[in-house]
Amino acid sequence: MNLPIELERERKSIIAYAKSYGLDFYDTVFEIVEFDQLNEIASYGGFPTRYPHWRYGMEYDELAKGYEYGLQKIYELVINNDPCYAYLMKSNKLVDQKLVMAHVYAHCDFFKNNLWFSKTNRKMMDQMANHAIRVRRYIEKYGSEVVEDFIEVCLSIENLIDPHLPFIKRTPDEPDLAGSEVEKTVPAKFKSKPYMDAFINPKEIREEQKRVADQKVKEDKQRFPQQPERDVLAFLIAHAPLEKWQRDILSIIRVEAYYFAPQGQTKIMNEGWATFWHSKIMTEKALTDAEVIDYADHHSGTVATSVGRLNPYKLGVELFRDIEARWNKGKFGKEYEECSDWQTRRNWDKKLGLGLKKVFEVRQMYNDLMFIDAFLTPEFCAEQKLFAFEYRERNNYYEISDREYKVVKEKLLFSLTNMGQPFIFVQDANYSNRGELYLLHKHEGIDLDQSDAHDTLANIYNVWNRPVHIETVVDETEIIFSFDGKEFRETTPVE
Amino acid sequence: MVKRIDRDVSRFRQIVRGRVKKDLKKYITRGEMIGKKGKDFVSIPISQIHIPRFRLGGKKMGGVGQGDGEVGTPIAQGDQPGTGSAGEAPGRHILEVDISLDELAAMLSEELELPNIEPRGKKNITSRKDKYTGISDTGPESLRHFKRTFKQALRRQVITQNYDLKNPVIVPIREDRRYRTWKTTTKPESNAVIIYMMDVSGSMGDEQKEIVRTESFWIDTWLHYQYDNLETRYIIHDAVAREVDQNTFFHTRESGGTIISSAYKLASSMIDAHFDPSEWNIYLFHFSDGDNWGEIDTDECIAILRDKLLPRANLFCYGQVESPYGSGQFIRELEDYLKEEEKLILSEIRDKDGIYASIKSFLGKGK
Incomplete structure (x- = not known):
């Protein structure tokens, strides 16, 4: 320097x-x-x-x-x-x-x-450079077109990660082999005297029940993955029929995606x-x-607001300032929350001077979602003139739909959940027992962008090499998009 | 210094020009999109290639904003309805930048590698322009500056203490009078005229005219960029030629035979009457489907070109639009007889995509 x-x-x-x-x-x-x-x-x-x-x-x-x-x-x-x-x-x-x-x-x-940055690699500069070297080497060996195309495929799915994964263990390291034998779930027999048994628990029905139960056990054993898997990238790295260099590139993309995730959060x-x-x-x-x-x-340029787009600089700094002021004045806790007199609330000042301490604590423990959830108050919402907007089909405009605190907060929290990305899981990697990949979009009220979903599905097909499906909801109807390498299909799921 | 990013940028551009080539050229092959907007500004989309992801879509999402406004206040326009429907080709995110026509022309020159035009030997021609720039205390009464005169009178009255606040009367005397003065500036000037000629015989369809229109727009833009003073004239012809205005030029559909020499004669007489070649840079563009009536006329055309038009023009460009009816013979005749002529540029335009190449060959010589 x-x-x-x-x-x-x-x-x-x-x-x-x-x-x-x-x-x-x-x-x-x-x-x-x-x-x-x-x-x-x-x-x-x-x-x-x-x-x-x-x-x-x-x-x-x-x-x-x-x-x-x-x-x-x-x-x-x-x-x-x-x-x-x-x-x-x-x-x-x-x-x-x-x-x-x-x-x-x-x-x-x-x-x-x-906290959310605590698991990130602090030598990322070096790691990125290493990644660059590895990719360059593959380019030299396999040609830039091929490698570039594959990177594109990977980038298309780079958001399918589990941002909380660095913090929790979702699956045990060692599969629990002893407990994996699922208990037989054949319903108990009805109580009966021996001579009535053949009538009360008829043989055919018992057999049918046993058959169904066995089938279920078998299916459970065969289900793969056992639990829906949110880290789609990791799943593909581990199980997709990829060449070694492809696996490596996909894992590079995954590592970088995890590195950048806290910044999104x-x-x-x-x-x-x-x-x-x-x-x-x-x-x-x-x-x-x-x-x-x-x-x-x-400075005013940095915090300038424009209608229809929240400026994170502005919202963030105002919230931190609000927290500082509230904790300085003691505007928190049961007594304050339960005070309903507007005037008293407004002039509340216990001269605690805890403001700075609190903001430091907040910067340590929170992410955006928790931050908004915990500290966005009705007063703040009104002061900052926050509003929710929605699309109106009748005039093709986005319009201010509400200034109600609850609605605004809910909408804001929703947009921050999972960084505004859809929740996608690997549901079944052996779908219809043909090794097809079945993804599940956990629908939270907003549909997937369909044209993008099609193209992404095609990209995943390039990785999985067998037909891929994604179950989602379009206009409140459940639907499965499928791509088998040649054509797209839309079907409704059968229960 | 070579930057690391250069490789990625050029790779991106290659892809844009290859994979999304048609999209990029859209604004060259589609005249409508570039139409002059407002005060000589046009919007240029910057291409982006969109990487598809599973993402939440639809306009249902809405969001949270900040600012004034009642419930129901519109804050932004939604996209045009109907875009982004299922199964659409890879989407493109378009960033629009408003740029002036001059910048557009500069981009055109970069894109097509067009050289700047060297006006032929007219550097000594200057134009004079008067501009009112200052104030003086002498001058003709017709240029008297009323406000400044009174200001001066007020100043004098205040200084000499003749100004009465209660009775604020200001009377200018002779010395108070102020007059506008002007300055004459001279600047070198090169004049240019474009004469467009188009065959409007029965065989030229709407698509052919569209090509001509688009190509003329780009040629216009380019030459405007090069010359301060550009005049444009339009000639249409079938068996007879006549001068028309721009609107008629692009929208007439005549019918009948084709006698190209009629247009050349008219152009020649126009030059005789209005555009002295020693003062004007003359550009002639002729678009036709190449189906001339008879060899005798073609011979005459060649004679007019050789003797009258080419010696006086900077450039004569002949663009032959492909049409299902025309024989397209004309361009070959010109080629055979006039291939020695440097000022003659021939170009065949097969379809809209051909415009690109055609503009390049017309304007690529820097004349």
């Missing part, structure tokens, strides 16, 4: 400010880059070395054009690694650089301390936290008088 003297001086004082507030971060390496380098790094998701693929080129193309036409500009880019890496754009003013540094240190604090908190701290550090400590206007201009 070779920062110019003035930047280095600022960096040191910002570190000192940040530490004095109690922020705790990995060492952070700042690189000064030109705009096109920044665009390049941003296209690679922040990593200077990644496997080659046209999709990064596409990202770059968009970023470069956006920059060229003055539509967008990246200010800050930091990656979760130990040490953290962050990039400063050469052409930015000093005040901007200070702001970015303050922002970045808060991100690094978040990466280091937030904590977008609002992470950005809110960083904004919360850059604004504190800048306004309380780092700003000089001459920089105030530029800072205010830039």
Whole structure:
């Protein structure tokens, strides 16, 4: 890291400010880059070395054009690694650089301390580079077309992971062989005197029951996987008939997907936290008088809202500030919750001064979903003018549908559940006893995008090499989409 | 410095041009999409290739937003109905960028590798332009600046303490009068004229005209970009030629035979009357299906081209649109007799996709 003297001086004082507030971060390496380098790094998701693929080129193309036409500009880019890496754009003013540094240190604090990041690889920079080498090697060996096409297939299913998997053990390491023999479930006989037995428990019916029970035992034994499997990628890596290099590439994609998952889970908190701290550090400590206007201009750009899209920076920082204020004033707990007098509630102030302690605790324990669930209050919702919107077919417009606290919160929570991705499970890998793959979409009220679902199904077929199915719901009717390598079919499930 | 991303970008572009080639060229082969919008701005979609995923779709989803507005306030328009239905070809996410026609032309030149045009020897022609830029205290009464005059009078009255707040009367005297002044600027100028000629005989169908229309749009855009002062004239012909306006040019459907020389004669006389070749860069474009009436006329055409049009024009482009009726002989005659002529460019346009190549061959020489 070779920062110019003035930047280095600022960096040191910002570190000192940040530490004095109690922020705790990995060492952070700042690189000064030109705009096109920044665009390049941003296209690679922040990593200077990644496997080659046209999709990064596409990202770059968009970023470069956006920059060229003055539509967008990246200010800050930091990656979760130990040490953290962050990039400063050469052409930015000093005040901007200070702001970015303050922002970045808060991100690094978040990466280091937030629970959801605790299982991520802190040497991801190296791992990504290793991935790149492995993929390059395959490209040399098998040709870029082939490898690229397969990567595309993998990218198409990279969201089919189980974000909680790093934290819990879903299946035992050793299969429980002793207990796997399922108890026979033939219903007990009706009580009867011996001479009546043949009438009360007729032989044919007993046999039928036994046959059904045996069948069930057999099916249970054969069911594979035993439990529906949410980490579809892991399942495919383990069981799909892939070549070794394909298996490796799929596992590379999976590892990277797991690495990025916490960032999806904590977008609002992470950005809110960083904004919360850059604004504190800048306004309380780092700003000089001459920089105030530029800072205010830039900061307001960061937290600007536009109708119809929630700005995670804005929502996050406001929530953190609200939490700080509430815990400072003691606006929590049974007594406060049960107080129904509007005036008293409003002027509630026990002068507890627990605000900062609380926000640090929150940044450690929560992810976006829990964050919103726990701290979005009716007052906050009204103050921030949050609303729910819905699509109206009659005029082809999205319209504000509700400002009711409950509705808004529910909608917001829904959009954050599983990062807005559908829940997809491997239900049966030996469907109709023909080795076909049967996926289940756990329908939560919103249908899958059908055209995408078709194409994705075709991609999974390329991995599984046998017909694939997905059970889902379209317009409130259960339906199975199938692809057998040649054509798509839609059928209704038989129970 | 070679950047690592360059490989991925060029790979992406290759794919866009290969796999989604037709999509990318859509805005070249589809004139409607590029129509001038508002103040000379057009929207250019930036291609993206969409990787399909299992994702929640449909507009049912809605969401949460932030800001003012009553319940029922529309906040954004939904997509056009009917898009994204099942079984559609790989979707494309389109990012639209508004750009000016000049930028569009610049992109066109990058895309088609068009050279800039060197105007022929007209650099000494200048135009003069008057612009009112300043104020002076002398000048003709007709240019007197009323406001500034009164301002000056007010200033004088305040200074000499003749201004009475209670009775604010301002009387300008001779010295207060202010006049507008102008500055004459000269700037080098190159004039250009495009004369489009189109065969509208019975054999030119709507599709052929559409091709001509699209191609003319791009040629227009390009030449506008190159010249400050561009005039456009339109000639249609079947057995007789006449000058028409733009609308008629693209929408007439005549019938009857084809005598191409009639159009060439008219163009030649137009140049005689209005466009002195020493002052104008002259571009001639002729579109036809190549089915001329008789060899005698073709001979005459060649004679007019050789003696009258080609010596005076920067470029004569002949685009032959393929039509089910035409014999398409004309282009071969031109080729045989005039292949020595540098200013003559011939191009056969088979279908809409051929426009791309045709524009490139017409404008690729930088004349």
